[in-house]
Amino acid sequence: MPRALHDMNALIRPLESLGRATIGSLAGMGYAAVLLGESLYFSVAGWRIGQPLRPRAVAEQMRQIGVDALPIVVLLALTIGIMLGIQFIAALSAFGAQSQVVVAVAKSVTREFGALITAILVAGRSGSALAARIGSMSVSQEVDALATMGIEPVRYLAAPALLAMLVMLPALTIFADAVAIGGAALYSSPALNITPSAYVMQTLSLLEPGDVWQGIAKSAVFAVLITLIGVSTGFSVAGGAEGVGRATTRAVVLSICWIIVVDMIFSYFLNR
Amino acid sequence: MNVTAPLIEVEKLEAWYGRRRILNGVDFAVNPGEIRVIMGGSGSGKSTLLRHLLGLHKPRSGTVRLLGVDIARASERQMLDVRRQIGVSFQGGALLTSLSVGDNVALPLREHTNLDEATIRIMSRLKLEVVNLGGFQDLMPAQLSGGMIKRTALARAIAMDPKLLFFDEPSAGLDPVVSAELDELILRLRDALRMTIVVVTHELESAFKIADTITVLDQGDILMTGTVDAVRHSDNERIQDLLNRRPREIQVDADAYLKRLTEEAA
Ligand SMILES: Nc1ncnc2c1ncn2[C@@H]1O[C@H](COP(=O)(O)OP(=O)(O)OP(=O)(O)O)[C@@H](O)[C@H]1O
Ligand SMILES: [Mg+2]
Numbered sequence: 161m162p163r164a165l166h167d168m169n170a171l172i173r174p175l176e177s178l179g180r181a182t183i184g185s186l187a188g189m190g191y192a193a194v195l196l197g198e199s200l201y202f203s204v205a206g207w208r209i210g211q212p213l214r215p216r217a218v219a220e221q222m223r224q225i226g227v228d229a230l231p232i233v234v235l236l237a238l239t240i241g242i243m244l245g246i247q248f249i250a251a252l253s254a255f256g257a258q259s260q261v262v263v264a265v266a267k268s269v270t271r272e273f274g275a276l277i278t279a280i281l282v283a284g285r286s287g288s289a290l291a292a293r294i295g296s297m298s299v300s301q302e303v304d305a306l307a308t309m310g311i312e313p314v315r316y317l318a319a320p321a322l323l324a325m326l327v328m329l330p331a332l333t334i335f336a337d338a339v340a341i342g343g344a345a346l347y348s349s350p351a352l353n354i355t356p357s358a359y360v361m362q363t364l365s366l367l368e369p370g371d372v373w374q375g376i377a378k379s380a381v382f383a384v385l386i387t388l389i390g391v392s393t394g395f396s397v398a399g400g401a402e403g404v405g406r407a408t409t410r411a412v413v414l415s416i417c418w419i420i421v422v423d424m425i426f427s428y429f430l431n432r
Numbered sequence: 433m434n435v436t437a438p439l440i441e442v443e444k445l446e447a448w449y450g451r452r453r454i455l456n457g458v459d460f461a462v463n464p465g466e467i468r469v470i471m472g473g474s475g476s477g478k479s480t481l482l483r484h485l486l487g488l489h490k491p492r493s494g495t496v497r498l499l500g501v502d503i504a505r506a507s508e509r510q511m512l513d514v515r516r517q518i519g520v521s522f523q524g525g526a527l528l529t530s531l532s533v534g535d536n537v538a539l540p541l542r543e544h545t546n547l548d549e550a551t552i553r554i555m556s557r558l559k560l561e562v563v564n565l566g567g568f569q570d571l572m573p574a575q576l577s578g579g580m581i582k583r584t585a586l587a588r589a590i591a592m593d594p595k596l597l598f599f600d601e602p603s604a605g606l607d608p609v610v611s612a613e614l615d616e617l618i619l620r621l622r623d624a625l626r627m628t629i630v631v632v633t634h635e636l637e638s639a640f641k642i643a644d645t646i647t648v649l650d651q652g653d654i655l656m657t658g659t660v661d662a663v664r665h666s667d668n669e670r671i672q673d674l675l676n677r678r679p680r681e682i683q684v685d686a687d688a689y690l691k692r693l694t695e696e697a698a
Contacts, residue, residue, distance in 0.1 A: 210512050210544070297528075305526035308486050308598075309540050309588075310515030 241343025294394025
């Protein structure tokens with residue numbers, strides 16, 4: 161190969177792989193958008209074309225995504241609540257502003273931490289499970305079998321998960337909010353010289369509906385992200401058991417990255 | 433649709449994976465009541481052809497008509513109607529691992545009929561009896577042997593009494609007795625339920641036993657379609673190689689060979 165051409169290649173190669181990666185991720189997003197559209201379509205109008213959404217499948221997904229996650233959500237939310245209590249008391253007492261602890265905890269939990277922690281947890285538990293389940297089903301031709309039986313794989317596998325996630329993630333988030341504030345109350349009330357119930361009453365009077373809604377709105381967006389990333393990586397698995405493993409990891413990492421970035425963008429626009 | 437119209441009509445079907453052409457314009461028709469065996473060496477494109485027949489891939493060019501419906505143009509509704517009338521038994525079984533044997537067989541009935549639970553249970557057990565798996569409905573797929581998986585897949589494929597049954601590699605990986613039993617079963621299904629059956633296999637013995645007609649596929653081309661006798665006595669060299677298990681003669685193209693060895697990864 162002539163020298164000049166070789167140098168050109170050295171320049172072009174990285175550009176080429178960058179281009180390919182860009183096209184790949186754009187294609188991935190396009191595919192996720194199609195999945196979203198189809199899932200919503202089947203949920204709303206599937207019964208008209210003989211592809212009804214099964215309430216039982218949705219309930220089963222709701223159990224796996226929501227109910228089974230309760231213990232760990234409680235544990236994490238409680239810990240986060242106590243942690244925020246510790247930090248705010250330490251930081252605010254430096255300014256003699258201890259009375260602001262209650263409002264600081266209330267707002268940061270409802271607007272940020274409740275939704276964020278719950279979403280990251282659910283991405284790790286259920287996003288990966290979706291990718292693994294659908295991935296191994298693609299590999300063993302179960303997805304093809306569903307299609308040839310006249311059962312749309314998106315309707316059977318993706319739509320119930322999306323609906324369940326859209327209900328359960330906001331529900332878990334509200335739950336996490338309450339537990340985290342309870343945790344903060346347990347830790348902080350002695351330091352603030354009030355009873356835990358007075359702490360909670362004070363929190364309730366300080367919180368505005370908008371604070372809670374902000375967290376819930378985010379969690380609905382996270383629900384869509386987690387499901388779409390899990391399902392689309394699952395459906396695109398190629399290459400046997402190893403491919404399933406890779407897809408699972410990819411689903412978790414991608415979901416968490418997207419959750420954090422989207423959270424930041426949301427916070428920016430909602431708090432301007 | 434008149435009675436003698438072919439159930440499957442394929443015209444000039446081309447299939448590509450990326451930039452490789454796998455099927456080079458295949459023509460193909462299967463008549464009602466026929467058992468058609470698709471034979472051919474490994475990598476000749478049998479599974480690819482089957483996936484196109486099932487509508488799992490859209491053809492790059494050419495048409496596939498199942499039960500008179502062009503599956504590339506069909507609406508969702510038409511496609512669903514077609515799929516309710518076909519049954520497929522995949523090579524690896526493709527049973528849903530989260531469902532028991534009984535639930536796997538009952539799945540098409542649950543999804544496509546309004547029958548009550550008791551009827552569905554009875555019907556799915558009947559299908560399991562047909563494939564000699566009566567009483568196994570509560571096992572999970574992971575607890576089955578290879579032969580039982582294939583038979584369960586067959587039971588699920590015939591759950592809706594399809595007009596058209598596809599069977600990928602019924603005897604691959606099974607002992608001769610079990611695979612002979614499966615062959616008998618296929619013949620019985622055609623005779624008792626008047627199904628039209630397409631079987632993909634490279635087991636010569638079973639192909640000759642069950643086939644009415646055989647299509648021989650080689651490197652993406654159909655070498656011939658004919659009765660068992662016609663195929664047996666064909667004077668096509670490639671077919672005789674296949675029948676007599678002769679290794680094919682590979683011509684070495686020195687330039688291409690060198691190019692393959694020295695080529696850099698694209
Ligand atoms: N998903 C795929 N992506 C790219 N190439 C593929 C894919 N599946 C099959 N091929 C290629 O298509 C060709 C035909 O494969 P196919 O599976 O149809 O063969 P076959 O006749 O079923 O062989 P066998 O008897 O071994 O199952 C092979 O050369 C194979 O490499
Ligand atoms: Mg094959």
